[in-house]
Amino acid sequence: MKKSAFLGTLTVAGLAAGMVSAATLDDVKARGELNCGVSTGLTGFSLPDANGVWSGFDVAICRAVAAAVLGDATKVKFVPTTGQTRFTALASGEVDMLARNSTWTFSRDTDLKLDFVGVNYYDGQGFMVRKDLGVTSAKELEGATICIQTGTTTELNLADWFKTNNLNYTPVAIETNAEGEQQYAAGACDAYTTDASGLASTRASFADPENHIILPEIISKEPLGPAVRHGDNQWADIVRWTLNALIAAEEYGVTSANMEELAANSPNPEVKRLLGAEGDLGVMTGLDKDWAKRAIGVAGNYGEIFAATIGEATPIGLARGLNAQWTQGGLLYAPPFR
Amino acid sequence: MSDTHAQTVPFVRDTMLPQANPPTTEAGAVRWMRENLLSGPLNVILTLLAIAAIYWVVQGMLPWLLASVWNAGSIAECRQIIADAGRESGACWAVIRERWPQFLFGFYPNHLYWRPVTALLLLFVALAPVLFSKAPRQLLWFSAIYPGLAFWLLWGGSVFVPVVALLGLALGWAAFHFGQRISPLAGVVAAILLPVLWWLFLAGPVAEDLGNLLPRSMPWWMEEVRSDKFGGFVLALTIGVSGIALSLPLGIVLALGRQSDMFLIKSLSVCFIEFIRGVPLITLLFTASLLLNYFLPPGTTFDIILRVIIMVTLFAAAYIAEVIRGGLAALPRGQYEAADALGLDYFRAQRLIILPQALKISIPGIVSTFIGMFKDTTLVVFVGLLDPLKGITDAVRASPDWKGIYWEPYIFVGAIFFIFNFSMSRYSMYLERKLKTDHR
Numbered sequence: 116m117k118k119s120a121f122l123g124t125l126t127v128a129g130l131a132a133g134m135v136s137a138a139t140l141d142d143v144k145a146r147g148e149l150n151c152g153v154s155t156g157l158t159g160f161s162l163p164d165a166n167g168v169w170s171g172f173d174v175a176i177c178r179a180v181a182a183a184v185l186g187d188a189t190k191v192k193f194v195p196t197t198g199q200t201r202f203t204a205l206a207s208g209e210v211d212m213l214a215r216n217s218t219w220t221f222s223r224d225t226d227l228k229l230d231f232v233g234v235n236y237y238d239g240q241g242f243m244v245r246k247d248l249g250v251t252s253a254k255e256l257e258g259a260t261i262c263i264q265t266g267t268t269t270e271l272n273l274a275d276w277f278k279t280n281n282l283n284y285t286p287v288a289i290e291t292n293a294e295g296e297q298q299y300a301a302g303a304c305d306a307y308t309t310d311a312s313g314l315a316s317t318r319a320s321f322a323d324p325e326n327h328i329i330l331p332e333i334i335s336k337e338p339l340g341p342a343v344r345h346g347d348n349q350w351a352d353i354v355r356w357t358l359n360a361l362i363a364a365e366e367y368g369v370t371s372a373n374m375e376e377l378a379a380n381s382p383n384p385e386v387k388r389l390l391g392a393e394g395d396l397g398v399m400t401g402l403d404k405d406w407a408k409r410a411i412g413v414a415g416n417y418g419e420i421f422a423a424t425i426g427e428a429t430p431i432g433l434a435r436g437l438n439a440q441w442t443q444g445g446l447l448y449a450p451p452f453r
Numbered sequence: 454m455s456d457t458h459a460q461t462v463p464f465v466r467d468t469m470l471p472q473a474n475p476p477t478t479e480a481g482a483v484r485w486m487r488e489n490l491l492s493g494p495l496n497v498i499l500t501l502l503a504i505a506a507i508y509w510v511v512q513g514m515l516p517w518l519l520a521s522v523w524n525a526g527s528i529a530e531c532r533q534i535i536a537d538a539g540r541e542s543g544a545c546w547a548v549i550r551e552r553w554p555q556f557l558f559g560f561y562p563n564h565l566y567w568r569p570v571t572a573l574l575l576l577f578v579a580l581a582p583v584l585f586s587k588a589p590r591q592l593l594w595f596s597a598i599y600p601g602l603a604f605w606l607l608w609g610g611s612v613f614v615p616v617v618a619l620l621g622l623a624l625g626w627a628a629f630h631f632g633q634r635i636s637p638l639a640g641v642v643a644a645i646l647l648p649v650l651w652w653l654f655l656a657g658p659v660a661e662d663l664g665n666l667l668p669r670s671m672p673w674w675m676e677e678v679r680s681d682k683f684g685g686f687v688l689a690l691t692i693g694v695s696g697i698a699l700s701l702p703l704g705i706v707l708a709l710g711r712q713s714d715m716f717l718i719k720s721l722s723v724c725f726i727e728f729i730r731g732v733p734l735i736t737l738l739f740t741a742s743l744l745l746n747y748f749l750p751p752g753t754t755f756d757i758i759l760r761v762i763i764m765v766t767l768f769a770a771a772y773i774a775e776v777i778r779g780g781l782a783a784l785p786r787g788q789y790e791a792a793d794a795l796g797l798d799y800f801r802a803q804r805l806i807i808l809p810q811a812l813k814i815s816i817p818g819i820v821s822t823f824i825g826m827f828k829d830t831t832l833v834v835f836v837g838l839l840d841p842l843k844g845i846t847d848a849v850r851a852s853p854d855w856k857g858i859y860w861e862p863y864i865f866v867g868a869i870f871f872i873f874n875f876s877m878s879r880y881s882m883y884l885e886r887k888l889k890t891d892h893r
Contacts, residue, residue: 156851167560207746320857429855
């Protein structure tokens with residue numbers, strides 16, 4: 116009798132726990148802290164400084180969500196995840212969201228039961244070669260040795276692309292980005308291929324960046340974005356619209372500096388709705404009216420974050436390219452705040 | 454008397470000749486080289502090859518090491534200084550100079566560095582009576598409370614958490630002591646059951662109540678440091694030392710269990726050992742970090758470092774068990790019979806006769822397992838913990854200032870690992886010499 120009662124209690128507790136876990140928002144609020152899965156260290160995107168304070172482009176998304184939900188951008192526990200553990204960490208509930216430059220693919224979105232809530236960086240796979248190789252297009256890489264990280268989508272893309280273009284190549288398998296740079300710099304391979312954003316920062320880290328060029332061909336689509344678990348639409352909405360708020364803020368010219376002023380007397384009703392001065396959009400997501408204002412207040416809008424972490428003024432020096440607003444010829448297009 | 458003698462023998466030396474030096478080819482460096490390096494055609498070839506290899510390594514490394522830069526703010530500055538000095542390439546140790554606290558402490562808060570350092574220093578104090586017979590025996594009491602003290606120093610929080618946990622052990626000991634008077638079996642059962650019950654049901658609330666009773670200040674409370682702040686060698690040593698300390702007793706129990714005549718105990722031990730040895734450590738670590746979360750109710754916070762320590766301990770214990778089984782098997786049958794003939798019961802026989810000899814034989818194997826385990830702690834990088842070799846190195850390398858640095862962090866971390874492992878290895882040799890009782 117006693118035993119069955121004990122087991123029954125356990126079951127109820129388990130069920131209750133299961134129900135609680137469905138509402139990530141409540142969990143995060145109760146915990147007072149957002150668990151955000153990030154990369155263990157990727158220049159410009161997520162890196163801890165000498166004091167263990169995380170910064171970077173992906174990290175900024177986590178901080179914006181924390182500010183929107185908890186009102187404090189520092190209430191984030193960054194969980195470093197590796198390529199192998201990232202999706203399981205999310206699925207098992209160890210992290211509430213993932214901002215770990217992960218490519219949005221069909222099978223990840225469906226089979227792995229993730230929800231990619233948007234794209235914060237449109238990337239693509241490129242090639243870097245030494246200038247004295249005399250190559251100006253990836254199509255001239257016939258017979259080249261190419262350093263490639265094993266077990267990644269880039270490896271498969273490379274094989275596909277060379278097959279499509281009827282070219283031969285010799286792969287040099289490497290384990291990590293750092294090793295790849297080392298091998299390429301030591302001349303173990305003619306070309307180094309990885310995501311174009313990675314190539315740019317790798318090139319910038321060389322002693323002689325002027326002797327290396329990044330070839331114009333981008334051979335794959337790598338839309339990188341934050342992801343949440345399947346099955347909690349409210350939480351997915353919050354992360355999705357926090358990202359959209361950052362993007363829309365740039366489109367409407369809302370910055371961390373002029374935010375307060377625009378909220379008070381912007382002629383654009385959409386800006387007022389975004390900043391919570393009109394309507395109550397935030398309440399519909401389970402937050403309050405000022406959520407977007409807090410998110411933008413952390414490090415500014417998308418453009419400001421981009422410029423501060425990976426933009427042309429930083430050592431990484433990425434151009435906006437595809438990541439410009441749709442009004443500027445890019446792909447960033449936030450749905451209307453209405 | 455007569456001078457016959459003088460006439461028959463033209464010359465008699467009446468003083469000893471001074472000792473002459475041996476021929477140059479038979480002494481000193483020349484002899485050593487002739488005997489050790491050039492004793493035959495094959496050895497001559499091998500010597501030449503070795504010299505060529507050493508030369509090749511040195512001529513590659515030496516210019517790089519000679520052009521070391523210690524003061525710079527970034528790798529670009531390093532390169533500039535090296536180029537200004539007219540060198541082609543050089544080591545940029547400035548990264549170690551700037552980031553060494555991170556390699557040693559991870560993200561442990563700066564103002565609390567004294568805590569892991571104190572824990573490490575006290576570790577040596579606690580180890581002294583265990584490792585060296587000359588150390589005062591009273592120190593063993595300190596060794597007994599050291600785990601709780603180290604836990605408190607590393608993680609902080611309320612002092613009652615470790616105190617209450619240690620009380621469980623004391624409870625177990627007392628139960629064993631008094632249970633023995635009723636029957637040996639009752640003693641063992643009580644010694645296992647009581648602490649487990651204590652930890653499961655009473656320890657948590659008691660620690661909490663005591664913690665709330667007293668002010669949140671020293672000596673009752675220290676600033677808490679969460680596990681995600683651990684990294685570098687603080688993490689490696691925490692996992693390594695706990696793993697070593699816990700896996701040895703567990704390994705001994707498993708080895709004895711495998712030798713046992715009792716079917717259930719024997720088969721459980723065999724299953725456990727063979728399962729753990731058949732599975733890679735990474736699999737166990739993944740299980741600890743990811744799979745466990747599916748089984749535990751959501752919201753349960755089961756510390757990741759604790760999970761990893763448990764897995765590493767189980768892993769090392771299985772290997773230790775097999776090493777000790779080797780030692781047990783090497784003992785002549787007569788030793789077991791002698792113990793029986795003296796009328797010793799099982800536990801006394803093991804404690805007084807069998808294990809001291811078996812463990813002595815197993816020392817090299819045990820220490821090898823420990824060294825391997827300590828190095829394996831770097832594998833925790835795969836579950837997202839910042840180990841010194843790759844986790845911290847990657848984090849440092851991700852900073853734009855130091856991106857492109859490659860060998861220096863590896864050499865630095867490798868050197869520290871070498872110091873620890875070499876010390877362990879030397880200690881095991883000392884122990885073997887000390888315990889050597891035969892005349893071989």
